[in-house]
Amino acid sequence: MDGTLLNSQKMISNDSITAIKKAKSLNKQIVLGTGRAVAELREYEEELDDIRYGILESGALIYDFKQKKVLNHKTLPSESVNKIKELVACSDIMVIAMINGQIYLQQSHFDYIYKYKMEDYKALYDRSAILVDDITSLLEKEKDNFEKINLYHHKSEEREESYLKLSHETVTMVKAESTGLEMTAIGVEKGSGLQFLCDYLNIPISESIAVGDADNDESMIRNAGLGIAMGNANKNIENLADFSVNDNDNGGCSQAIYKYLLS
Known part of the structure; x- marks a missing residue:
């Protein structure tokens, strides 16, 4: 979400919404991979209506938005919480x-x-x-x-x-x-969440694409078949990714969908 699907005004641009709708019409899965919890996404429900699954809380919670159901979650050890x-x-x-x-x-x-x-x-x-x-x-x-x-x-x-x-x-x-x-x-990251969801949907992880901008996206970009850095990504993600797209204020997310998923 932040730095990728959301622009600097914390809004989802119309070109991203259109690209997501197009992907859904072609039976592709667009999935949110975010550090946010379910509660932090409710204000975007209408705009995200064409996204069914979320890798939330940096992979700690896998969620089905359509059924409003937790598919998997991992908790921190109580000793560490102490x-x-x-x-x-x-x-x-x-x-x-x-x-x-x-x-x-x-x-x-x-x-x-x-x-x-x-x-x-x-x-x-x-x-x-x-x-x-x-x-x-x-x-x-x-x-x-x-x-x-x-x-x-x-x-x-x-x-x-x-x-x-x-x-x-x-x-x-x-x-x-x-x-x-x-x-x-331990071991719970966006990349492990991506692996779980790919297994759940019976999609080889080698056929997945990850798009991100920050260090908490590293495992997801590393594990995916194709890793894409936003134009506003930090140097670590930029160096790790296979390709780069525009930044989050200039259609980077929709560019990734059209150029690498739908083409």
Whole structure:
């Protein structure tokens, strides 16, 4: 979604919607591969009506939008959630926690979201998050049920400190945004989600195409039969991909569909 299907105004362009409809009419599957949870996609339901499946929460939750059904999900180990809770309890870190496709956020963090360099997402969280008084209490109460936990810091240097402190946990960690650290169960990434969905749909992964722009897309682009970097992709993704398309403000997503999927 962010940086790929969504433009810089967090909107889906008409050319992308048209390309997705065209692909569906030709019996192709367009799938969302995103770090977002189900709750963060509801405002796009009408525009995404032609997309049935989602690899959500960076691969931790595979979802059927048509049946509103979870096809597969993986949770973080409770021991690692406890370590995250201990870290958060003694640091000023904003937590976005995900359970069954719903996101949870502490009210005080939301009120000062700009401190964590995430003000661009305030309106989204206002519409989609359940706000709680104390996120550490939720981490304790639901420690067996979290699919994904994101930590946002004041500075990128503070993120590096958290990364080191949690580096021995049995989790997959990916750096996102300018201060974010996204965590899922070990081995759970967009690439593993792509593999599950390909198996579920009986499609060889070698016949899949992955399009992305950021480090949390790396495993998906690496595992797919064809990897495509958006024009706004970082250098890591650009170097990893087989081809590049325009950026997210200039039709890159529809270009990938027409040029590489439908041709």
